[in-house]
Every structure is written in structure tokens, then in C-alpha cells.
Amino acid sequence: MTWTDEELVARSISGDADSFNELILRWERPIYALAYRTIGREEDARDVCQETFLRAFRALPGFRGQAKFSSWLYRIALNLCRDWVRRERRAPVVQPPEDVDLMEMAAATEPSESIEELVARKDLTRAVERAMALLPEEQRTAIVLKEYHGLTFQEIADLVGCPLSTVKTRLYQGLTVLRRELAKTGKVSSHL
Amino acid sequence: MSDILCSYKDREAVLMAYLYDEITPADREAFDIHLTTCARCRVELNGLGGVRAQLLHWAPPDYRDRPAITGEEIGRPREQLLTIGEPRRAWRDIPAWAQAAAAVLILGVSAGAANVNIHYDGQSGLNVRTGWSHPAQPIAQAPAAQPTDTATRTELAALEQQLRSEIQAASPTAPETRAVSAGNVDAHRVKMLLDESERRHEREMALKIAEVMRDFNVQRQSDLVKIDQNLGLIDRRNDIEVRKNRQMIDMYLQRVSQRQ
Numbered sequence: 001m002t003w004t005d006e007e008l009v010a011r012s013i014s015g016d017a018d019s020f021n022e023l024i025l026r027w028e029r030p031i032y033a034l035a036y037r038t039i040g041r042e043e044d045a046r047d048v049c050q051e052t053f054l055r056a057f058r059a060l061p062g063f064r065g066q067a068k069f070s071s072w073l074y075r076i077a078l079n080l081c082r083d084w085v086r087r088e089r090r091a092p093v094v095q096p097p098e099d100v101d102l103m104e105m106a107a108a109t110e111p112s113e114s115i116e117e118l119v120a121r122k123d124l125t126r127a128v129e130r131a132m133a134l135l136p137e138e139q140r141t142a143i144v145l146k147e148y149h150g151l152t153f154q155e156i157a158d159l160v161g162c163p164l165s166t167v168k169t170r171l172y173q174g175l176t177v178l179r180r181e182l183a184k185t186g187k188v189s190s191h192l
Numbered sequence: 193m194s195d196i197l198c199s200y201k202d203r204e205a206v207l208m209a210y211l212y213d214e215i216t217p218a219d220r221e222a223f224d225i226h227l228t229t230c231a232r233c234r235v236e237l238n239g240l241g242g243v244r245a246q247l248l249h250w251a252p253p254d255y256r257d258r259p260a261i262t263g264e265e266i267g268r269p270r271e272q273l274l275t276i277g278e279p280r281r282a283w284r285d286i287p288a289w290a291q292a293a294a295a296v297l298i299l300g301v302s303a304g305a306a307n308v309n310i311h312y313d314g315q316s317g318l319n320v321r322t323g324w325s326h327p328a329q330p331i332a333q334a335p336a337a338q339p340t341d342t343a344t345r346t347e348l349a350a351l352e353q354q355l356r357s358e359i360q361a362a363s364p365t366a367p368e369t370r371a372v373s374a375g376n377v378d379a380h381r382v383k384m385l386l387d388e389s390e391r392r393h394e395r396e397m398a399l400k401i402a403e404v405m406r407d408f409n410v411q412r413q414s415d416l417v418k419i420d421q422n423l424g425l426i427d428r429r430n431d432i433e434v435r436k437n438r439q440m441i442d443m444y445l446q447r448v449s450q451r452q
Contacts, residue, residue: 032252037250037252042253045252124246124249125249125251129250132250143247147247153208153209153214165205168204168208169204169205171208171212172205172208175240176240178243178247179240179242179243182243182246
């Protein structure tokens, strides 16, 4: 039987550790991905992910279900990410994967994907990472929540605590910057 | 005619709503009509759609198949929790001798990458060549060195196995049945490539070390033979000298006894 998040929360509050395990298994990857895309450091993202579940567990008795469990979890993670950025006092540093040997890449390439396509894909990933790192925290967070976590405008507004129109503005401004930056690398058209 | 400026009401908000399909049917219909006459909005919408397509390529690094923390571990002290899910700390748990051996492995890998060739002989002493130097002369195979060579390889293989066991034991076990998300496949493949590269370098390094040790043993045995020969020669010379001295003493004694 598949329990809903809210049912698992209720069982966790009553002392069932397995239920909290299930919640972790469900949400650790999205939370880790959110943290990584927000702060850009793999190990720190892992720390944030762990700390998110610790705080969630401690605060579980106070969770009244006004919001979805996932939204509540996202809020904890975003607050931790914000703390991290302030503590480090710097823009997120994206760690591009280490350069790999082209011959080995060629040997491991899928039959349907040429080595040129694979290299182009890696270049594109790095271009996106660099462009995202240029965005202000608010715009980056809005884009990450929208693009990679599929939240609605209203959910993002509730999560970050701003008007719905502000969310749209942040998204528009962020995407416009990304478009301009990616155009410099020839990844997208720069024409208005 | 393309509009240089567009005065559509709440243009940016409507563009976002249209782009993400969070728009009422009535607003969508109105904006569709607007798009037929406004090239600026049309081009910008296409451009932003292109950005969204590119964003799909950004996947976080491979998330190792183990939870950040588990329900049972929640109850443990904070200090213990910090060691969970942090591979960089697991490295510190490896014994010092294993870390030292790993350092030797890394040195060997570096030497392999630089195509370093280390050779020692009695005439020219220690020679170190890199890939940019002339290729090293082939080394004569000494039958007596074969058992040593085999033993060295066995020892190296055992050392590698021991190191791997230590490292695996130091890191938490991974659940086997976790599904790898599509976004992580790429990073997963890169990790596999790096692992394979590491294994290849380790093999090359082991071979390199075995060659160096074999050459060293051959040279050592050769030197020992020479030393033995030289010592024997010295002994023989000493024996001859002693014999001559004794003969001379005997002669003197005979002469002295004859005079008396």
C-alpha cells in the first residue's frame, strides 16, 4: 500500500521511524537537486539535504498540514540554502564535471550519439551552469523551482513569500538574462 | 509589420503565464491573437522557449545511491550524524598505512601518465626517462628474476585488493535497487568512465612498479655475483701472498739454520 506524504507524516509523529525513512526516500533526490542547483556545490548540497531532513524531523510535531509536506520541506531547504549563500557571502560556484578523455568518451558513447554530440552536450551543460550562476538568488530560485520541480506560480509565491506577480517578474528577468548569456555561446538565438 | 515596442497589458506576466501554460483560456485566446500581429512577442516567446529547452540539459551530479540520513539515525547524536553521507569524511577513516599506499599508487599513476622509465645499471647508474626522451633499451630477461617478478605482481594485486576492501568498508553500502533518474544517467556514465580510467592507470602503474622492481633485483643479483667474484679474487690473492710470505719465512729460517 502506498501512503500519502501526509499519512507518513502522521505515522512518523506517532513514532514510526520507517515512515520517516519512506519520506526521506521520496524526497531526498529532489531536495538534493534543489540544493545543488541553488548553491552549486555537491558536498554542501549534500549537507543541506541532510540538515533539511534533520530539521524536518525535529519540527515534525509542529507540522499542522497547512501546506503540503513537500512545500514545507522545500521551504526548509531553501532557508538553509539562503543561509549558506549569506554565510559564504558569494555567488554559487558551479562545479563543472572534470574533463574526461575524448577517446574514452568515444569508446563509451551510445551508438546513436556521436562523439561530437556528446561533447556538444557537455558544453551546453557547462554553459547553462555558468549562466545560472550569474543570476541573483531570487531569480535563480524561481527558475529552479519552476523548471526542475514543476511548482506553480502560486506555490512558488507561497514558498518564497512574495506576490505572484513578483514570481513572474523574477522568472521573466531570469530567463531573459539566461537567454542573453546563452546567446553569447551560440546556444540560443539572441534576436528579440 | 513587427512592433519595436509592445504595449500589451502586463506583457511580462502574460508572457510567463503563456510560456508555462498557466493561463486562462480567455487570456490565452487574446494573447494568441496578439501574437499574430506582434513580432516582438513572437520572437521573444520563441527565444525563451529555447532557453527552457536548454535548461533541461542541466542535471545535478550523480546522487550516490544511499539516503542522506535514515529514520533510525535521526535519534543518534549530532556528531555521529555528520559522518553519514559524507564521502570526504570517510576517507579520514582509512588507516594511515592504506593512505600511504594510496599515495604510492597515485605517484605511480602520475609516473605512468608521464611515461616515466626508471632504470639502474652498474655502468651508468640510475636513469630516469620520460615520454619525451629516447625509448629505453629493452631489458634482458633474467631467468632468475621471474619468480621475483611473479611474486611482486601477486603482492601488488593483493595490496590493490586490500586497499579496495578498506575503502569499501569505510563507505556506507548502497542499496542496489534504487532507480537512477534519467537526468543522472550522463553523470553516471562519466563516473563509470573515470572508474575505468582509474583501473587502467592502476594496472599500468602496477606493471611499471613490477618492472622497476624486477630490474632492481636483476641488477642486485648481478652486483652480488660481481662482489662475490671480487671477494673470491681478493681471497685468492691474499692466499697467494700468505703462501709467498710463508715460503719466504721458511727460506729465511732454512738459511739461518744452515749458517748456524
